[in-house]
Amino acid sequence: MKTRNLTGHFGAEVQDIDLAEPLTEDRFLELDDAFNRHSLLLFRGQNLTPEQQTAFGRRWGELEHHVLQQFTLPDHPAVFVLTNKQADGKPAGAHKTGWHWHIDNTYMPRASLGSLLYAIEIPPKDGDTLFTSLTTAYDRLSDDVKARIENLKAVHSYKYVYANKYPDRPPLTDEQKARVPDLVHPVVRVHPVTGRKVLYVSEQIIKQFVGMPFDDSQILLDQLNAHATQEDLIYRHRWQVGDMMFWDNRATMHFATPYDDVNHIRLMHAARIVTDAFVGELAA
Numbered sequence: 001m002k003t004r005n006l007t008g009h010f011g012a013e014v015q016d017i018d019l020a021e022p023l024t025e026d027r028f029l030e031l032d033d034a035f036n037r038h039s040l041l042l043f044r045g046q047n048l049t050p051e052q053q054t055a056f057g058r059r060w061g062e063l064e065h066h067v068l069q070q071f072t073l074p075d076h077p078a079v080f081v082l083t084n085k086q087a088d089g090k091p092a093g094a095h096k097t098g099w100h101w102h103i104d105n106t107y108m109p110r111a112s113l114g115s116l117l118y119a120i121e122i123p124p125k126d127g128d129t130l131f132t133s134l135t136t137a138y139d140r141l142s143d144d145v146k147a148r149i150e151n152l153k154a155v156h157s158y159k160y161v162y163a164n165k166y167p168d169r170p171p172l173t174d175e176q177k178a179r180v181p182d183l184v185h186p187v188v189r190v191h192p193v194t195g196r197k198v199l200y201v202s203e204q205i206i207k208q209f210v211g212m213p214f215d216d217s218q219i220l221l222d223q224l225n226a227h228a229t230q231e232d233l234i235y236r237h238r239w240q241v242g243d244m245m246f247w248d249n250r251a252t253m254h255f256a257t258p259y260d261d262v263n264h265i266r267l268m269h270a271a272r273i274v275t276d277a278f279v280g281e282l283a284a
């Protein structure tokens with residue numbers, strides 16, 4: 001398998017694979033090894049149906065059905081549509097979503113192993129996605145900070161981010177709220193395959209640290225996020241039509257950047273693989 005590193009510390013492009021073809025067992029094992037080592041795999045020039053994208057994802061595990069069901073494909077509940085397009089006067093997908101540093105689905109009872117994002121239409125400029133390695137970020141913490149956060153836990157809340165970040169969307173229904181109880185995750189997690197420690201933070205989704213006042217929590221969270229998103233940790237992905245990105249939600253976080261959504265269309269299909277590792281506890 002031919003690969004090219006995307007940065008000096010994480011991410012790789014896999015150059016000689018057509019993801020529309022079924023994966024052989026050998027090829028799957030090779031990709032799985034690359035996925036765990038690089039945390040982020042890019043496949044360019046793909047041409048994938050929702051069936052092919054989800055079949056690829058299912059090799060790693062069960063796929064999630066997004067809590068915002070109105071933005072999933074009717075025939076493919078595991079495919080979440082990200083777009084500014086409209087259909088019949090209504091949004092054809094989720095828009096302005098993920099425009100902050102986050103790990104997908106830390107607020108779901110079953111966390112995410114990885115996400116698959118496939119680019120169908122992209123604007124001529126902007127709309128890039130930024131990625132950072134939370135394992136490198138952890139390694140680079142000072143011993144003092146490592147000691148301070150070793151046993152710290154954080155409350156991850158979808159209701160909190162939804163209310164603060166998406167005031168223009170209709171409120172969550174009671175059924176949607178029931179699917180996303182506030183969850184507690186350790187701030188330092190151990191990657192189940194590599195054994196490396198991960199600085200498990202994010203913006204907006206973490207409401208506060210357990211046992212720490214809200215304001216103090218925000219100060220520490222801002223410090224940890226600033227540390228994890230230093231310029232030289234980041235890989236900025238400039239999308240091309242046909243790109244598929246497969247990232248490890250147990251080792252990275254990402255940030256979707258804005259674009260000119262009045263004059264240009266961006267259309268992406270996302271699928272997320274769930275995992276029973278990294279399960280959060282119900283918040284008190």
Ligand SMILES: [Fe+2]
Nearest residue numbers: 098103104254
């Ligand atoms: Fe995301």
